[in-house]
Amino acid sequence: MKKIALLLLLTATPAFAHAKLVGSDPAANASIKSPTMIKLTFSESLEPAFSTASLSDSAGKILPVPKSVGGATITLLPIGLKLGTYRVNWQAVGHDTHKLSSSFDFKVIP
Numbered sequence: 001m002k003k004i005a006l007l008l009l010l011t012a013t014p015a016f017a018h019a020k021l022v023g024s025d026p027a028a029n030a031s032i033k034s035p036t037m038i039k040l041t042f043s044e045s046l047e048p049a050f051s052t053a054s055l056s057d058s059a060g061k062i063l064p065v066p067k068s069v070g071g072a073t074i075t076l077l078p079i080g081l082k083l084g085t086y087r088v089n090w091q092a093v094g095h096d097t098h099k100l101s102s103s104f105d106f107k108v109i110p
């Protein structure tokens with residue numbers, strides 16, 4: 001009985017501690033006018049040295065975009081994105097040092 005409870009605790013705790021992506025603006029798969037800010041919001045404060053995001057175009061080319069990591073957010077400041085599909089790749093490390101990474105797309109429309 002005690003052993004089972006401990007096991008549950010051990011497997012459940014890290015999942016709560018991960019810095020998960022809880023929202024983004026633009027949202028995944030959104031179609032929007034050319035954005036000047038892309039904001040990713042995570043479930044907990046990030047370790048700035050190990051947390052980052054990048055923006056790539058439909059050809060997979062990474063675009064030079066200013067970025068900042070502060071608190072539980074990563075912000076990208078693109079300028080003049082042309083029509084097309086873009087991908088945001090992100091990597092997030094919270095204070096438990098677990099690394100999560102993923103990506104999502106959005107589309108710039110007229």
Ligand SMILES: [Cu+2]
Pocket residue numbers: 014015016017018019096097098
């Ligand atoms: Cu974790």
